[in-house]
Amino acid sequence: PGAPGAPGQGGAFQPPRPPLGQSSQGQYGQQQAVRPDWAGPDAVDASAEADHTGTFSERWRRRGSDSRGERRADRRKHRRLLFIVGGGALAVVIAVVVYFLTAGGSGSANLGFGSLVTTFLPGELQKVPNACQSVPGGTLTQYLPGQLKVAAPPLNTGPQSECTWTLDKPPVYRVLEVNMQAYSPSGLAPGDGSATFAAEYAYAQDESAKQDPGPKSGQPKATITDLPGMPGGNDTVAFEAAQVFNAGGATTDVTTVYVRYRNVIVTVVMNGLDHANKGNYGPASPSQLSTAAETVANQVTGLLVH
Known part of the structure; x- marks a missing residue:
């Protein structure tokens, strides 16, 4: 994202079927006659010669015997291959099962499926308050008068809930955003x-x-400050990020407060x-923006705790 909004700029298949190949069958599905590779030039008249010499029958008998032997050898090779492949797959399955069974006794190294939390734990929130109703009217009047x-x-x-308030009254231009x-x-995040x-x-x-924005993020590096004392005690952590945006001849001071209370993040x-x-706007007080953001964050987080 680039710089925050300013006045007048808004707020914040199926693949094609391949051609059919040439078929070795005729028009009505009958197999076309193909001379076997082993047939000699006299193969067509061999049956006639067999009555006189008997050599064709003998050759045919030997060929049948040889073919049966080759088929038996092929079947033995196929069975050995199936045994090797099947045995290898079984070994992999056994290794995986043993890994997950033994990993359970290695503490933090346990990567078994049973170690993942798939339901909400006691104290975690599944819903948040309406953000537009979370900031007291007096606070809005104090920091965004008008x-x-x-x-x-x-x-x-x-x-999730989000709300944005905008005050556009020269020389004051303020934008307050609250997101919960x-x-x-989730098993997607580490942990x-x-x-x-x-x-x-x-x-x-x-x-x-905020500390190290990417070169294409459009954001300047922020000054980070830890914020202790937010509601929720040890279940809460918070920090503040102060940034100064310079874009199109305008300068905007932005203060962002992040609060995590258990499984909820307030921004x-x-x-x-x-x-x-353009227009007669400014100046803005960074310290006042900081005070306003911290006050609102404190009040909104308090609604989650109580």
Whole structure:
């Protein structure tokens, strides 16, 4: 994503069937006569000669005997091959079963299927409050004084809720965003698969992205500050990321607070237009944006804990 929104820029087969090959059968499915490879030039008249010399019958008997012997040898080779392949597959299955049975006694190295958590644990949340109703009116009046525009329709799906408030009253331009997301058990993230671990992993990814944004992310490197004292005690961790965006002649200060309470992540973004390329906006106070984001994050997290 690029820089935050500014005034007038909005808020935040089936493959084709191959041609049929040439068939060795005739028009009505009858097999075409094919001279066998072993037939000599006199093969067609061999039956007539057999009455006089008897050599054809003898040759035919020997050929039948040889063919039966070759077929028996082929069958023996086929049985040996099946035995080797089947035995190898069985050995692989046995090795896998033994691995998962013995891995259970190796502590953190246990990779057996039974070690994954597939249900919500006690204390984990499956739903979050409505974000648009989570911020007290007094807080909105204090940090965004004036006529507010609320993003519609807000995202409110049960496990996730989001709301955005915008104040556009020169020289003040402020945008407040609140997002809450309850994570579910997942075996895709590293760890035990629990919902809390999924949230821990997402939280760490968010912090890393702020500390070291990719060159194509469009985001500047943030200043990270740990935030102790959020509601929830030892079940809660939080940090704040402060960034300054410069794009198109405008400067925007953005403060983001991330809070993880068990399996829920609360994200509060407060941005202010410090200098605009159009209109009479600014300046913005980074410290005031920080205070506003921390206050809202504290209040919203409190709804999850109580």
